[in-house]
Amino acid sequence: MxxxxxxxxxxxxxxxxxxxxxxxxxxxxxxxxxxxxxxxxxxxxxxxxxxxxxxxxxxxxxxxxxxxxxxxxxxxxxxxxxxxxxxxxxxxxxxxxxxxxxxxxxxxxxxxxxxxxxxxxxxxxxxxxxxxxxxxxxxxxxxxxxxxxxxxxxxxxxxxxxxxxxxxxxxxxxxxxxxxxxxxxxxxxxxxxxRADLPGGPVVDAALATDRMLVVGRGLSMSSAREGALKLMETNRVAASGWSAADATHGPLGQVGPGTLVLLLTAGSAARASVTDFGTRAADLGATVVTVGPPAGLSPAHEVPLPPHVDETLLPLLEILPFQLLAHAAALGRGLDPDTPEGLAKVTRTH
The missing domain is CATH 3.40.50.10490 (Glucose-6-phosphate isomerase like protein; domain 1)
Structure with missing residues (x-):
């Protein structure tokens, strides 16, 4: 074998x-x-x-x-x-x-x-x-x-x-x-x-430079904001959480400071404005801001573009891919095996 x-x-x-x-x-x-x-x-x-x-x-x-x-x-x-x-x-x-x-x-x-x-x-x-x-x-x-x-x-x-x-x-x-x-x-x-093997070197380096990450989306993209944070947390042993932009400006913004990695899901047009507004506030607090989708008026530290012309209701399928790739690459960069995170099991048997 x-x-x-x-x-x-x-x-x-x-x-x-x-x-x-x-x-x-x-x-x-x-x-x-x-x-x-x-x-x-x-x-x-x-x-x-x-x-x-x-x-x-x-x-x-x-x-x-x-x-x-x-x-x-x-x-x-x-x-x-x-x-x-x-x-x-x-x-x-x-x-x-x-x-x-x-x-x-x-x-x-x-x-x-x-x-x-x-x-x-x-x-x-x-x-x-x-x-x-x-x-x-x-x-x-x-x-x-x-x-x-x-x-x-x-x-x-x-x-x-x-x-x-x-x-x-x-x-x-x-x-x-x-x-x-x-x-x-x-x-x-x-x-x-x-094929592009996103997110590429600079985004991986940004992930390796911190142990605190925040993923923000809204609406349909909430699913992949939470799932993206989960992939990073379970494979990289970092504190990562996924939020709606509508909620993130209340409590979660308080955890943002210099070096915090903030990843924004900006592909969906319906909720983009509130997501980018959060990104502006996070950047003002010293966060390293990454957009997954169009920059949408921001000047992010790094950009992860997504192909255009995909139906908006299917964007969460694309939005999660860079997070999966980032989780994989950053875990290897930390010397971890993302296939078998320590302490985790495939099936969670909660009662």
């Missing part, structure tokens, strides 16, 4: 993502349509999104998307309510969407069981068809990523985003050809980002 160099698994799984996305809308087309049909048939008054960790960041993305495209209230589940407090909820007509890479987190399983006991229809989205969460779903959508061996999730996160995008778009009435075309544009753009 060929030995895998430190970080080799993570790097390979990062690079697999465009092919995973293309395969999902090709081989998984019928399942995506079936999930959208289920959502339309139930005609829910409420969508509940149940997930943990990285999958919870994907659920945050879906919450914004359901609001914007379907006009239905969407809420994030609180799994501890069912495991720690034994809550029994009464739901309106609802669909619960359970998102999980492994499908075996105990408190997520209990959340799904409680919803089913209350008569709620469950759509499960996992990368493990035989898992408990998959079996509990009234319908299961397989992400089809193949094994993800690095502890830090990459392709399962972006595949979850893509699956949620396709299901919500189809449920909103978008033609399949339009969905496929949007995804095709994102696949091409992702290949371009990965």
């Amino acid at each position: 060929t030995a895998v160099l430190p970080g080799g698994l993570l790097r390979r799984e990062i690079e697999e993502q465009p092919a995973v996305w293309a395969r999902l809308v090709d081989e998984g087309a019928a399942d995506l349509q079936a999930a959208a049909d289920l959502l339309r048939d139930v005609d829910p008054e409420l969508v509940v999104l149940a997930a943990r960790g990285t999958s919870d960041h994907a659920a945050t993305y879906a919450q914004y998307l359901v609001h914007a495209r379907l006009g239905i209230p969407a809420m994030l589940a609180t799994p501890s309510a069912f495991t720690a407090y034994r809550a029994q909820l009464r739901y309106p007509r609802a669909v619960l969407v359970a998102v999980s890479q492994s499908g075996e987190s105990p408190d997520l399983i209990e959340t799904v069981r409680a919803a089913k006991a209350a008569g709620v229809t469950v759509l499960s989205i996992t990368n493990t068809p035989g898992s408990t969460v998959a079996r509990l779903g009234d319908l299961h959508l397989d992400l089809g990523c193949g094994p993800e061996l690095s502890v830090a999730a990459t392709k399962t996160y972006t595949a979850s985003l893509l699956a949620l995008h396709a299901v919500v778009s189809l449920a909103a009435g978008d033609p399949w050809d339009a969905v496929r075309a949007r995804v095709g544009g994102a696949v091409t753009a992702a290949e371009e980002v990965l």
Whole structure:
């Protein structure tokens, strides 16, 4: 067996993502349509999104998307309510969407069981068809990523985003050809980002020069702001957090000082102004500011451009790629193995 160099698994799984996305809308087309049909048939008054960790960041993305495209209230589940407090909820007509890479987190399983006991229809989205969460779903959508061996999730996160995008778009009435075309544009753009091997030397050097990082986005990009911070934290042993620009100007700005690395998600036009405003304030406090997307009137220390002309609702798939690459490169620069961060496990078994 060929030995895998430190970080080799993570790097390979990062690079697999465009092919995973293309395969999902090709081989998984019928399942995506079936999930959208289920959502339309139930005609829910409420969508509940149940997930943990990285999958919870994907659920945050879906919450914004359901609001914007379907006009239905969407809420994030609180799994501890069912495991720690034994809550029994009464739901309106609802669909619960359970998102999980492994499908075996105990408190997520209990959340799904409680919803089913209350008569709620469950759509499960996992990368493990035989898992408990998959079996509990009234319908299961397989992400089809193949094994993800690095502890830090990459392709399962972006595949979850893509699956949620396709299901919500189809449920909103978008033609399949339009969905496929949007995804095709994102696949091409992702290949371009990965070929460029962003973020490059200066941004890696900036990350190595600090142990305090802040990632700021807003709206749809909140998912990848939080996920980007998580990748940096779990692979680099640094203090990193992801925030909405609307919240970051309250408490988080207080942690910014000379040398703090502040990474801004500026690609989305709908929320760009508040993100760049935060960047200006952070720069005034001495932060090293990096824009992922257009500089948008800022004079950042470093810029990580993204390809233009990608549908705004799919930008979070592209925005996370530089963070995955940065987490990988900076971990190696610190002498760490990003494949197996010390103290972390692939499946989090919270009860």
